[in-house]
Structures are given as structure tokens and as C-alpha cells.
Amino acid sequence: MQIASVHTRIVRAPYRRPFVISSGTSPELISLVVEVRTADGESGFGEASPMTAYTGETLAGLEAALTEHVAPALIGRDPRDLAGAHAAMDAAIRGQHLAKAALDIALHDVAARAAGWPVHLLLGGCVRPRVPTAWVVGLGTLEEMVAEAAAYAARGFVHIKVKGGEDPELDVRLVRSVREAVAESVELSLDANEGYDPGTAGRTVSRLADAGLDLIEQPLPRWDLAGMAMLRSRGGVRVMADESVYSLHDALEIVRRGAADVLNIKILKVGGLYRARQIAAVAEAAGLAVKIGTMPELGVATLAAAHLAAALPNATVAADLVGPLLVGEEPLAGAAFAGVGDVGWVDVPVGAGLGHDL
Structure with a gap:
């Protein structure tokens, strides 16, 4: 099993009421959804939601880090090799935890689907x-x-x-x-x-x-x-x-x-x-x-x-x-x-x- 491609989509959902914490206010929940596809037709999904006031990361920065650095490091790898995937992502770019998390979640999803198991x-x-x-x-x-x-x-x-x-x-x-x-x-x-x-x-x-x-x-x-x-x-x-x-x-x-x-x-x-x-x-x-x-x-x-x-x-x-x-x-x-x-x-x-x- 090998990772063939990675696809992203931005999803927005307005809060029922603005979500307010001491570091800022968010009127809507914005997520970058990631799909990892394998050469044999399996798919897995991940997600990352940048809360800029909390993490300092922006949606544009998250998308750029994922598509330009982190995702290319995984193409051709076995999605079940989670330790190897993290080593490859860390070698590709320092930090960028949200981008790596979105792909990590997708890798767990596709590996569990291929095995017929729930992720837990x-x-x-x-x-x-x-x-x-x-x-x-x-x-x-x-x-x-x-x-x-x-x-x-x-x-x-x-x-x-x-x-x-x-x-x-x-x-x-x-x-x-x-x-x-x-x-x-x-x-x-x-x-x-x-x-x-x-x-x-x-x-x-x-x-x-x-x-x-x-x-x-x-x-x-x-x-x-x-x-x-x-x-x-x-x-x-x-x-x-x-x-x-x-x-x-x-x-x-x-x-x-x-x-x-x-x-x-x-x-x-x-x-x-x-x-x-x-x-x-x-x-x-x-x-x-x-x-x-x-x-x-x-x-x-x-x-x-x-x-x-x-x-x-x-x-x-x-x-x-x-x-x-x-x-x-x-x-x-x-x-x-x-x-x-x-x-x-x-x-x-x-x-x-x-x-x-x-």
C-alpha cells in the first residue's frame, strides 16, 4: 500500500454564537480537510482548524505548509508506517504541527479502514x-x-x-x-x-x-x-x-x-x-x-x-x-x-x- 496523492478542501461552519476566549473571538469554525488516497484506491481523511489567536497559525500558512512541504514528503510511503511518516514530515519542515496533525489523522483513518478496524x-x-x-x-x-x-x-x-x-x-x-x-x-x-x-x-x-x-x-x-x-x-x-x-x-x-x-x-x-x-x-x-x-x-x-x-x-x-x-x-x-x-x-x-x- 502506497500513498498516491493528497487533496485538501477548506470548510467553514458559522458558530451558533461567536466563540470567545481571553485571547480572541472567532465568528466561524474554519477547517482544512485533507484526503489521503492510496494507489490501490483506499482513502482516509484528516482535519486541522487553525485558531490564530491561540496557536498563531493562519489558514493560508497551514495550507501552504501542508501542500508544499509536508504532503510531498509522504508520497510513495506506506500509510501504515506512522513512525516513518512523522520522521519524513519532521525532516521536510520544522514545526507546523497542525499540518502534520491533519495528515497524521488521515493516515490513521486510511490504515484503520484498510484493516477493517476502528481507529481506537x-x-x-x-x-x-x-x-x-x-x-x-x-x-x-x-x-x-x-x-x-x-x-x-x-x-x-x-x-x-x-x-x-x-x-x-x-x-x-x-x-x-x-x-x-x-x-x-x-x-x-x-x-x-x-x-x-x-x-x-x-x-x-x-x-x-x-x-x-x-x-x-x-x-x-x-x-x-x-x-x-x-x-x-x-x-x-x-x-x-x-x-x-x-x-x-x-x-x-x-x-x-x-x-x-x-x-x-x-x-x-x-x-x-x-x-x-x-x-x-x-x-x-x-x-x-x-x-x-x-x-x-x-x-x-x-x-x-x-x-x-x-x-x-x-x-x-x-x-x-x-x-x-x-x-x-x-x-x-x-x-x-x-x-x-x-x-x-x-x-x-x-x-x-x-x-x-x-
Whole structure:
């Protein structure tokens, strides 16, 4: 089996309402969909969605890196040779994790389809056939955010993540109000997206813990691992690294510095499923939990995240699989996510490949 060609298409889906985090606002979800075709007629699909305010990567840059550098490095290779594919992509261009992730997902899809397996079997098995997903509440007024959190907790979502990082005082009020509005069994996290000042973060996180927060995500700049370790040492609330985790080497340094209790592994950010499994293994060896996150993406990449969350024993924090639920109409794998917004989990597909209907 050999890769014969790679094709791309840009897909746009407007959000039901603009997706707002502390680093920027997105009115629509834009993805680059990749199809890998083999010489014997097999196809596999991947996807990458550049959130420029978050990763610094643009759609034009992603498409250029993929079509001019990364894809040509794979032509003629066996799509089942994932280690070799990553070595070839890394030799072709440094960085460009989103482009490499899109192709990595497509390679997993085509290899699993050829074998007649669901992708999670390529990733090690299926620890959990149903993957619980967190509901992510974007920035808004306090009243809007509390109402949204309460509504989705009542539907069955076991983890509610609220966005923050702009105003610590408002974050404390928000966490206290959401905790009062949801059941005690619902895990509550706040994603500050690097928004807190290192000098006052300790006091803010202590107040958040007193308000009922379970998990604080990336409260400090990605480079401040000493500050993250300090927050973790205070206890009271678990610390999760997100923007600090772009590579296997980042994960190892976080473990060495004791800078997190949980690693948020986003497949696109780290370069694909192959690299994500390596990072999860480092976390498992260190006794850390992982969360499988998204930025968010549409259905193909979100399905890849669901398969990975199903396969990893230490993926014990509810995954972020809500991208397809945030848009008005999911154009890639809508059937796989039908009803998810009413129950709070994704049933991991058991057919060959990722489980989309492209």
C-alpha cells in the first residue's frame, strides 16, 4: 500500500454564537480537510482548524505548509508506517504541527479502514466505549455563563468548563455561582488561557478553590513552569497545563518541574495522534492524568480525539468534544454527534476508520 496523492478542501461552519476566549473571538469554525488516497484506491481523511489567536497559525500558512512541504514528503510511503511518516514530515519542515496533525489523522483513518478496524484499535484498544465530554462555556456575562453551565449540567454533562482569565474577581464570582447552580458531582474547571498575573495568581487560585473549583487550566503564561509548580504545591485545586504542552519535550519538562497534575493533549497542537500517544505515555509514567482537548474542530478531528480518549487509561478528565455542537450545522460527521448535546457523551464508533461519513 502506497500513498498516491493528497487533496485538501477548506470548510467553514458559522458558530451558533461567536466563540470567545481571553485571547480572541472567532465568528466561524474554519477547517482544512485533507484526503489521503492510496494507489490501490483506499482513502482516509484528516482535519486541522487553525485558531490564530491561540496557536498563531493562519489558514493560508497551514495550507501552504501542508501542500508544499509536508504532503510531498509522504508520497510513495506506506500509510501504515506512522513512525516513518512523522520522521519524513519532521525532516521536510520544522514545526507546523497542525499540518502534520491533519495528515497524521488521515493516515490513521486510511490504515484503520484498510484493516477493517476502528481507529481506537490502532491506538491500543478501548478502555471506555462511551467518552464523557465536558461542556465548554465561552466568555459572556456572568448571568449568561451560569445559565448555560446549569442547563448543560442538567442534561447530563459530568464536567463543566468555563472560560476566564480576563478578570480574576469575576472568575471567583462565576465559579461560586456555577458551583451553586450545578450538582456537587459535576466537576468544574476554569480555563484562564494564560490570563493571570504571576504576582497575584496564587491568591486568585486559592479563592477559586474556596469557591468550589476542581481544576484550573493554564492560569499562567506557557513559559512560567515555576509559577505553575508553585500553584500546584499549594493544593486545593488541580492544575492542568494546556498552552505549555506543544511537544513530547514540553511534557517531559512539565513532569520534571512538577508543574501540573493534568496534561491537556490537543491532537492538532501536538502534531497528531502518534505524538499525542507519546505524550500520554510520559504522563502515565509520571502518574499524571490527561484530558483530550480540542481547539475546537469539526467532526473529523473531533472523532480522532474521541478514539484517543477511548484508548488511553489515564484519560480520566472529561474530553473536550463539543466543536461539532457549537456550529449551526456540522458538515463532516454530523451523524456521529447527533444527540451528544442532550446526553453529555460520545459513543465511540466501532466501524472501520474514524467513523465519519465522508
